[in-house]
Every structure is written in C-alpha cells, then in structure tokens.
Amino acid sequence: MRAYTIQQALINLRERFSPASDSPELDAQVLLTQIIKKTRTWILAHTEYELTSCEKEACDHAISKIEFGIPLPYILGHWEFYGREYLITPDVLIPRPETELMVEKALVWLKEYASKADDILAADIGCGSGCIGISLAAEIPNLHIISSDISWAAVNVALQNAARHSVTSHLHIVQCDLIPPINRPLQVICANLPYIPTSTLTRLDVYKKEPTLALDGGMDGLYLIEPLLSISPHFLAKRGLILLEIESTITDKVTKLSHDAFPNAAINVFQDLSGHDRLIAIQQGK
Numbered sequence: 001m002r003a004y005t006i007q008q009a010l011i012n013l014r015e016r017f018s019p020a021s022d023s024p025e026l027d028a029q030v031l032l033t034q035i036i037k038k039t040r041t042w043i044l045a046h047t048e049y050e051l052t053s054c055e056k057e058a059c060d061h062a063i064s065k066i067e068f069g070i071p072l073p074y075i076l077g078h079w080e081f082y083g084r085e086y087l088i089t090p091d092v093l094i095p096r097p098e099t100e101l102m103v104e105k106a107l108v109w110l111k112e113y114a115s116k117a118d119d120i121l122a123a124d125i126g127c128g129s130g131c132i133g134i135s136l137a138a139e140i141p142n143l144h145i146i147s148s149d150i151s152w153a154a155v156n157v158a159l160q161n162a163a164r165h166s167v168t169s170h171l172h173i174v175q176c177d178l179i180p181p182i183n184r185p186l187q188v189i190c191a192n193l194p195y196i197p198t199s200t201l202t203r204l205d206v207y208k209k210e211p212t213l214a215l216d217g218g219m220d221g222l223y224l225i226e227p228l229l230s231i232s233p234h235f236l237a238k239r240g241l242i243l244l245e246i247e248s249t250i251t252d253k254v255t256k257l258s259h260d261a262f263p264n265a266a267i268n269v270f271q272d273l274s275g276h277d278r279l280i281a282i283q284q285g286k
C-alpha cells in the first residue's frame with residue numbers, strides 16, 4: 001500500500017475544500033494541525049511524514065464531512081474570535097471577523113466609561129457562542145454583562161465558553177426572547193441578531209449549513225431588530241450606547257427605526273474591512 005504522507009493529505013484536503021472555500025490551502029493545513037497535533041510550521045517542514053493509520057482514518061473522516069458541506073469550524077469544534085478560542089457546535093453561528101468591529105467600538109466606549117464608574121451593566125443580545133459578551137467581559141473587570149439567546153442549545157455553548165475564559169462571575173447568560181426583565185439601566189446594548197432577509201438567505205452558501213435561527217431576519221431583515229429597537233428605550237441608560245450589526249441592504253431602514261426610537265441620539269454607520277456597512281451605533285444623550 002502506498003504511504004499516505006502529509007503532502008498527499010494536504011492535496012486531498014485542499015481539493016475537497018476548494019469548491020466552497022476562499023482559502024483551501026490554509027484550511028487543509030489548519031485541519032491537519034488538529035489531526036496530527038503539530039504546528040503548521042512543523043507540518044510544512046515535514047511533508048514526507050507518513051500519517052499513522054489513526055491519523056489517516058481521522059483524515060478520511062474529515063474528508064467525508066467536508067464533502068457533506070460541513071464548515072471547517074464545526075469539523076474542528078472550535079474557532080477564533082477577537083484573539084480567543086471558542087467552542088463551536090452546529091447549534092451556534094460561526095463567529096465572523098466582521099463582528100470584531102462591534103467589540104472594538106464597544107471596548108473604546110466602555111474603557112472610557114469604566115474609568116469613571118464603579119460598576120457597568122451591558123447586554124449582548126443573541127449571544128450565540130457568547131463571543132461578543134465574553135470578549136468584553138474578559139477585557140473590562142468592572143463590567144457585568146447579561147448575554148441572552150432564545151436558543152437553549154446556544155445558551156449551553158455560551159456557558160461552556162464563559163467557563164473556558166473564566167468570566168462566569170461577571171457574565172450572566174440567560175435564555176429569553178431579546179432582553180430579559182431587568183430593573184437596572186443598561187449602559188451598552190450589543191446585538192448581532194439575524195438580519196439577512198429570507199429571500200437572500202436561501203440563495204447563500206451558508207443556508208442550512210449554519211442555524212437558520214441565527215441568520216434569518218425575516219421578510220425585510222428586520223423582524224428582530226425592529227422589536228429590539230422599540231423596547232430598547234425602556235432599558236438603555238440616559239447616556240447609553242446601542243451597537244447593532246447589520247448588512248448594507250438594511251442600513252437606511254435601521255437608521256430610520258433608530259431615529260424613531262431615539263429621536264435625540266447621535267446615529268452613526270460604520271463599515272467593515274471590505275467597505276460594507278456593518279454596524280449602527282446609537283449614542284444617547286449627545
């Protein structure tokens with residue numbers, strides 16, 4: 001039988017990743033680091049290494065998952081977001097680099113506010129894996145965060161991620177529809193809720209590969225953002241900040257809804273690294 005080397009495994013994996021990935025070479029290397037338990041540098045320096053039968057079996061198993069259309073983060077069972085590793089299962093959205101913009105903006109605001117306040121309360125609505133709230137909780141010690149998700153399965157993943165990053169003492173994860181009943185004002189509300197209009201979503205490659213509950217924004221993409229904006233004035237602190245992730249097709253509608261809900265607020269739209277509208281910031285009391 002012909003030896004199955006790293007070189008051969010990389011070729012096979014790259015071929016399988018190619019139809020659906022922008023970075024098949026890198027994906028193949030990353031997957032192999034997990035199978036062989038060596039760094040990428042080691043793998044690239046030892047392409048003649050022969051895989052053991054166990055490693056070959058793991059490779060074959062991964063190949064059948066790729067052929068079945070399962071995204072790499074679900075095969076690996078983890079993914080990086082804002083410099084931290086998160087447990088990822090098919091119950092949660094794979095954290096996207098675009099969402100790091102929300103974390104960056106929230107941190108700038110919170111760091112300034114945190115220097116003047118003893119205790120701050122924020123919310124991460126539609127927390128999924130927990131990546132937004134955990135990133136904030138890990139960086140700001142006097143911040144308390146309420147992370148909510150309607151999916152019990154997502155809540156379970158977020159709880160495990162909170163424990164993994166040692167933030168359970170100031171991150172409270174709850175299962176509920178949008179914002180849970182609380183009697184203290186929220187200084188910051190972050191929400192990356194589903195916002196892709198249904199008709200767009202069904203044409204995308206991610207459709208049925210990641211939870212529809214995490215992506216489907218209804219007919220106009222607003223079916224959760226609109227109710228969130230209508231209840232938010234009740235929860236937001238006088239000088240509070242709301243950050244909403246969006247896509248460019250809904251910028252105008254979300255801007256209008258934001259003005260309706262917060263007529264005196266400063267409303268700004270921010271673009272992601274590809275130049276697409278990605279974030280709406282509503283700053284109260286400015």
Ligand SMILES: C[S@@+](CC[C@H](N)C(=O)[O-])C[C@H]1O[C@@H](n2cnc3c(N)ncnc32)[C@H](O)[C@@H]1O
Pocket residue numbers: 092093094095096099125126127128129130131132148149150151154176177178192193194195213214215224
């Ligand atoms: C786009 S995903 C974002 C996940 C995570 N925050 C992230 O950025 O990777 C949207 C999340 O909202 C949750 N969700 C959907 N409807 C909800 C609702 N009515 N209330 C709270 N969360 C909801 C979904 O289960 C999903 O986890």
